[in-house]
Amino acid sequence: MKDDLDRLEKELLEHPFDTERRRTYAKALMGAGRVAEAGKQFELLGEPLPAPPSDAAVPAASGLHLVPADAAASAEVEHETIGFDDIVGMEEVKKTVRLRIIEPFKNPGLFARFRKKRGGGVMLYGPPGCGKTMLARAVAHECNATFIGVGISEVLNMWIGESERLLSAFFERARAERPAVLFFDELDALAFSRSKARSEHSRTRVNEFLAQLDGMDADNDQLLVLGATNMPWDVDPAMKRPGRFDRQVFVPPPDASARAEMFRVKLFDIPTEALDFRRLAEASPNASGADIDGMIELAKEHVLDEILSGGTERPMRDADLLAAVRDTEPSTVEWLRTAENLVKYGSGGGQYKELAAFLRTVKF
Amino acid sequence: MAEVDEMNRCDELDILQRKVSACLDVDRHAEARELLRRAFEIDPDDPGTLALAIRFERRVENTERALEVGRRALAVAPHDYETRFLFALTLKDAGRYPEAERLLLQLIRDFPDDPDLIAYYGLLMFYALHVEKAEALGREALRLDAENTIGQLVANLSALSRGDANAASAALARALDDDPDSEVLLNQIGLVLVEQGRYAEALDVFQRLLRTSPNDEDYVDLVIRLRAMSHPLTWISRTAQRVGMVGMFAVYVACIVSIHQLNEHGYTRAAMWTAIAWILIVVWSWTGIQVMQRWVRARGVR
Ligand SMILES: Nc1ncnc2c1ncn2[C@@H]1O[C@H](COP(=O)(O)OP(=O)(O)OP(=O)(O)O)[C@@H](O)[C@H]1O
Ligand SMILES: [Mg+2]
Secondary structure (H helix, E strand, O other): OOHHHHHHHHHHHHHHOOHHHHHHHHHHEEEEEEEEEHHHHHHHHHHOOOOOOOOOOOHHHHHHOOOOOOHHHHOOOOOOOOOOHHOOHHHHHHHHHHHHHHHHHHHHHHHHOOOOOOHHHHEEEEEOOHHHHHHHHHHHHHHHOOOEOOOHHHHHHHHHHHHHHHHHHHHHHHHOOOOOEEEOOHHHHHHHOOOOOOOHHHHHHHHHHHHHOOOHHHOOOOEEEEEEEEOOHHEEHHHHHOOOOEEEOOOOOOHHHHHHHHHHHOOOOOOOOOHHHHHHHOOOOOOOOHHHHHHHHHHHHHHHHHHOOOOOOEEEOHHHHHHHHOOOOOOOOHHHHHHHHHHHHHOHHOHHHHHHHHHOOOOO | OOOHHHHHHHHHHHHHHHHHHHHHHHOOOOHHHHHHHHHHOOOOOHHHHHHHHHHHHHHHHHHHHHHHHHHHHHHHHHHHHHHHHHHHHHHOOOOOOOHHHHHHHHHHHHOOOOOHHHHHHHHHHHHOOOOHHHHHHHHHHHOOOOOOHHHHHHHHHHHHHHHOOHHHHHHHHHHHHOOOOOOOHHHHHHHHHHOOOOOOHHHHHHHHHHHHHOOOHHHHHHHHHHHOOOOOHHHHHHHHHHHHHHHHHHHHHHHHHHHHHHHOOOOOOHHHHHHHHHHHHHHHHHHHHHHHHHHHHOOOOO
């Protein structure tokens, strides 16, 4: 089992763009009960996380979830792409992204005529679980472009292998697949500020990454470079210079109406009573999209638990969800406090204008 | 077959350890924790993994856990340089200076020309308030390796605590030429500026540091304090601090005398106003900085 995982991981390291291999690897991770890592892989594939094995012990031992690499399994899970319509709320961000990223990409001519520079890459930043990765995938979809995602596990694999060669492989691949979106998730890891670096290694890696980005400059037609991070302050300042990630977009936590809508959309095909979505939204200030996913899972568990332990089958009620909301700490608060330190005491508002404006409007 | 298995196992462990190390380099603690867990699953007693675990626990400031892991690591690899070194640093973190000193001295005996060991020994002496010894050790470390950052840190901290801010700032200016963005250096420069009473400049430095580490509450407190200290309205408080108790007492006596004199010569109103003004000044000189800090915390720093 372990060996299989090992082998798959190594293969993936050799063929980072093989979605079939990645899917197999993700499923194997799932089978081994490493759900969080599997989640990251599925996220990169743009596929929903399958339900975890009901009895983790059985598949982990038997390897039932190991699908051979050549299985036709892909047919049923065919690229279920995420578009803007799948992202709930965030109207402002969508508008910004459309104007500043998608339209320039689709209409380079128009922007050239207005002498509007298209610039380099775009960095999405904001609290965890609020849809940055989702948004990046959606951008690729809206641009009709191939999506090539580089996540933390790719980055780590790169660092223990020949990082230079592997990094340039991503760029080459993106160039070959144009129109393409090359997405660096968790950008802070790949571009960790050199002034904070604890080893010469990480400084060298950042230099390599910078060189790649600059090399791309020559021929970046139909190639969009996106990055996402929770910790923009950890990203090396040189990354934000012109031609690199020179445009930054803040992805805020969902507001009350977006949260209500999220509950509605995500509970759409679940048996429920008539639910008071406004009340749920009001009870969950500062919850992220991922928090809401978690709350719904918690409520489901509660209901199923009750049904299975002798009760009769019943739909989900407001009370189930409200209890789950109460039991969940919103995961954006710590981030918002940190961001407040930056803006309020560090005079960082100039650098992060959208963030500063947002902080003036929320309580946490 | 068994041999092949063993080889794969070593490979996997090696890969995991390199990944942990990379994660620690870039402050990815959640990932590092998960990778460490997997590495321990393969071999709970691997010295390399144990050393990484000490580094991890120190990084997340869990000193108790670091000590625990450290003891386990030493039991497995009592002669390993890194393990012993990391354990000594952990003892230092825990404030157990004599034990840390003993361990570092043993290490220095085994590796007499290692500038890192000597520099950290100096740092330990600095924490234990043996400044002269610290300074000598800092010098020795720098003699072995002029670039040694901990050696430089020790030298600067000792100079500062001797009240020789100029020596520290000259050394820092030289270091800064090589590495203008280094956070460690900036931090020291900030401390020098504070020591020299150049609060506005220190404020700039620490705000810059806060912008790169906004989750560091120490920087927040320092920035707030420096803003209060550099505000024109706290001039009286600062002056009071500078002239000290004796100076304030002299002013106090002078004031009582003058109020008394004014009263004697029939300037009662003037005497009263002088007294009121005096009381206000005294109260503000005691409380000004605190009040200003509250104000700054509420309003922020522009
Ligand atoms: N606007 C949204 N609409 C619908 N679902 C959302 C939205 N935002 C977040 N989610 C849910 O939260 C999950 C996490 O979102 P995503 O991975 O995009 O966040 P992220 O900002 O990239 O987080 P991290 O910083 O932790 O990587 C998604 O899989 C999705 O289910
Ligand atoms: Mg993400």
